[in-house]
Amino acid sequence: MPLPLVWLGAAAVSALAVKELADDRKKQQQSRRRYPRAQSLADIGRHDSPIAIYPTDMFKTEQMVEPKVGSIVCCGIGGLLDHSGIWIGENTIVELNGEGLIKPISVERFTKERSGKHIFVACDSLAKPLASEQAAQRAISQIYQYRDYHLIENNCHQFIWQCFQPNDARITTFKSLNIKLAQLFNRVIYWDLYKTTS
DSSP states (O other): OHHHHHHHHHHHHHHHHHHHHHHHHHHHHHHHTTOSSOOOGGGSOTTSOSEEEOOOSTTOOSOEEOOOTTBEEEEEETTTEEEEEEEEETTEEEEEOTTSBEEEEEHHHHHTTSSOOOOEEEEOTTSOBOBOHHHHHHHHHTTTOBOOOBTTTBOHHHHHHHHHOTTSOOOOSHHHHHHHHHHHHTSOEEEEEEOOOO
8 A cells, every 4th residue: 555655656746846847937938028138148157058948849938939041940859859950931941861961841841750849949038039141041052962960970960050150160969059059149048939920
């Protein structure tokens, strides 16, 4: 008989933890609208992360944003990884796929065959997309070219960063892409839900 009580206790603790995390995300969303201007990196503490809200299908943000040309977008892969691309307008994203091909794809294809069901847009604290038309042009100029794809050394995040800063050091992770983008734009990053225009 004691074993079921242990399970009930563990389930209750787990439910409380999930609720607490969800409440924390709601507080984040509510507090972000209190900033009279975009939150710069100088606004946060030295040890705080420059990423205020990560993209997640489990506790997704309620803020919805229309991407601009040159916006950074992402979706989930396998629940642990993120796949990134550059919005070039007209329902089209340029991505580096797992075979090394740089290609334009639709919003629907971006999430197809991936675990993430939602697309997120990198934004500042005022829900303004972080974007560069020049980065979009660099991505477009590479369409249908191949790269020597490697999951860590030469992945989609590296492709995105090279579109923004072609001659900068290589990056390997989604987190390092976020940190570099936060520094480039001098903004704390919020990953908001993609809002369709239709």
